[in-house]
Amino acid sequence: MKKSIYLILFKLGFLFIFFTFFPNSIYAKNIDSTKIKDDWYIESALRYGRIVPNSSGTKLWNINVIGADLRIGKQTFGKSEWEQWFGYPNYGLAFRYAHFSDNMLQDKIACFWFLSGSFVDSRHLSFRYQLGSGLVYFFNYYDPFKNIENVFIGSALNAHIDLNLSLDFTITKQIDLILRANFSHSSNGAIRFPNYGINPISGQLAVRYHFNERAEKIYTIDTIKTFLPKNSLYFTLAPGFKQSKKNYVYDNPDKYRVKTKYLTTTFQLGYLRQFHPKYRFGGGIDIMYSSELRNFFPPEKQNEWKYMTTAGFVSFELLYNRFVVHAALAAYISRSADFYEWYYERAGFKVLLGKNRNHSLGIMLKAHAGMIDYIEWGYNFQFFNWNDKSVRILKRFKKRV
Incomplete structure (x- = not known):
C-alpha cells in the first residue's frame, strides 16, 4: 500500500514540476501575445488533506487524501464594473484527481467551475476566496456485496x-505562487441512498502561469457615488426528486435496497431589493409538495394535501454580473x-437571463440543519419591478496604492 502511495506522489510531483517550469514548451508556439487582450492562465496544484467526520463512530479522519488540480482560468482586470466591485475575480474550469488512502473510497475525479474574488489585493500579495461547483465521479461507491462499508457515497456520479x-503571491509578470486552504463536499443530494457524503479538507500548493504579461488593472468605480435601488416581485417554480430514509429495510443486509424516488416541487413567491451593484436581499413564502411525506402517515390517513407544507424565508444574494450566489x-x-x-x-446559484435580467435558471440545495433534503431545479421570473425615487449614497472605492 505504501509503495502505491509513493508512486502516486511521484507521478503527481512530476506533473506539478512539468506544468510549472515548462509551460512555454506546450503553448508558446500557438499564442501571439500581441493579439490576446484577455488574461488567460493555466495552473497546476498539489494537495494533501484528510476527511472531516460527519457522523459519530467513523474513522474518516484517519483517511489521507492526496491529489492534483489542473485549472484553466481567466483573470479579470476591471473592464466591467462588476469586476472592480468584487476585487478583480478570476474564473474558469478545474479538473481534480484525488486518491484516498483506504479501500473504501479509493479514487475520484472531478470537474467544476470556479469563481474567485479578493478580500485584500496589492501588487505582490492577495488574500482571496473561491466558490466552486460541479460533478465528481467516485470509482468505489456503495455496493451491498462489494463495498458495504461505504455508506458515504451511494452513487458513482455526485455533486461537488x-x-x-488562499494567499496569492506575484512572483513575476507571468507567474504566481498560491498557498490554498480547501474545503469540499461531495454527495448526490438524496437522489440515491446511502448519502452521508464526505467533506475533505486539504492544503494546496499551486503555481499559476499567465500566457501573457498581466494587464494593468482598471479603476473607474472610485468615481461612482450613487446607486438607484431596484425592487422586484417574483415567483420561482422548482421541481426535484429524492429517496426516503423511511424506506430503509433494517432486517436486510442491504437496508438501502428500496430505490423508490419521490417527486418534490417548490413554488415560491418573494420580494427582492437590490440596494448595491453586488448585493440584494429578500423574503417571501415557500409552498412545497413532497410525495415522500406519505411515508410519515399510516395508509388510512394518507392524503395528497398532507404532503403540502408552507414556510417563510429570508434570503441574501451576491451578484457577479449575471451569476448569482443565493443563500x-x-x-x-x-x-x-x-x-x-x-x-x-x-x-x-442562479444565472440571470434576458435583456433586463428578469428571468433566471438555478440549482438549489434544500437542507435541514445541514443534512440535504433534496435538490431543486428552478426557474425564476421577476414579474413586477420598480426603482426607488431617490438614489442611495455608496461608499467610495479606495484605489490601491
Whole structure:
C-alpha cells in the first residue's frame, strides 16, 4: 500500500514540476501575445488533506487524501464594473484527481467551475476566496456485496462543492505562487441512498502561469457615488426528486435496497431589493409538495394535501454580473407532521437571463440543519419591478496604492 502511495506522489510531483517550469514548451508556439487582450492562465496544484467526520463512530479522519488540480482560468482586470466591485475575480474550469488512502473510497475525479474574488489585493500579495461547483465521479461507491462499508457515497456520479481561502503571491509578470486552504463536499443530494457524503479538507500548493504579461488593472468605480435601488416581485417554480430514509429495510443486509424516488416541487413567491451593484436581499413564502411525506402517515390517513407544507424565508444574494450566489433561511409555517427540523436552509446559484435580467435558471440545495433534503431545479421570473425615487449614497472605492 505504501509503495502505491509513493508512486502516486511521484507521478503527481512530476506533473506539478512539468506544468510549472515548462509551460512555454506546450503553448508558446500557438499564442501571439500581441493579439490576446484577455488574461488567460493555466495552473497546476498539489494537495494533501484528510476527511472531516460527519457522523459519530467513523474513522474518516484517519483517511489521507492526496491529489492534483489542473485549472484553466481567466483573470479579470476591471473592464466591467462588476469586476472592480468584487476585487478583480478570476474564473474558469478545474479538473481534480484525488486518491484516498483506504479501500473504501479509493479514487475520484472531478470537474467544476470556479469563481474567485479578493478580500485584500496589492501588487505582490492577495488574500482571496473561491466558490466552486460541479460533478465528481467516485470509482468505489456503495455496493451491498462489494463495498458495504461505504455508506458515504451511494452513487458513482455526485455533486461537488468547492470552497477555498488562499494567499496569492506575484512572483513575476507571468507567474504566481498560491498557498490554498480547501474545503469540499461531495454527495448526490438524496437522489440515491446511502448519502452521508464526505467533506475533505486539504492544503494546496499551486503555481499559476499567465500566457501573457498581466494587464494593468482598471479603476473607474472610485468615481461612482450613487446607486438607484431596484425592487422586484417574483415567483420561482422548482421541481426535484429524492429517496426516503423511511424506506430503509433494517432486517436486510442491504437496508438501502428500496430505490423508490419521490417527486418534490417548490413554488415560491418573494420580494427582492437590490440596494448595491453586488448585493440584494429578500423574503417571501415557500409552498412545497413532497410525495415522500406519505411515508410519515399510516395508509388510512394518507392524503395528497398532507404532503403540502408552507414556510417563510429570508434570503441574501451576491451578484457577479449575471451569476448569482443565493443563500436563505426558512421556518415552517404549516405542516401536517413534525418531520425533520422546524427550519431549513437553502443555498445555490442562479444565472440571470434576458435583456433586463428578469428571468433566471438555478440549482438549489434544500437542507435541514445541514443534512440535504433534496435538490431543486428552478426557474425564476421577476414579474413586477420598480426603482426607488431617490438614489442611495455608496461608499467610495479606495484605489490601491
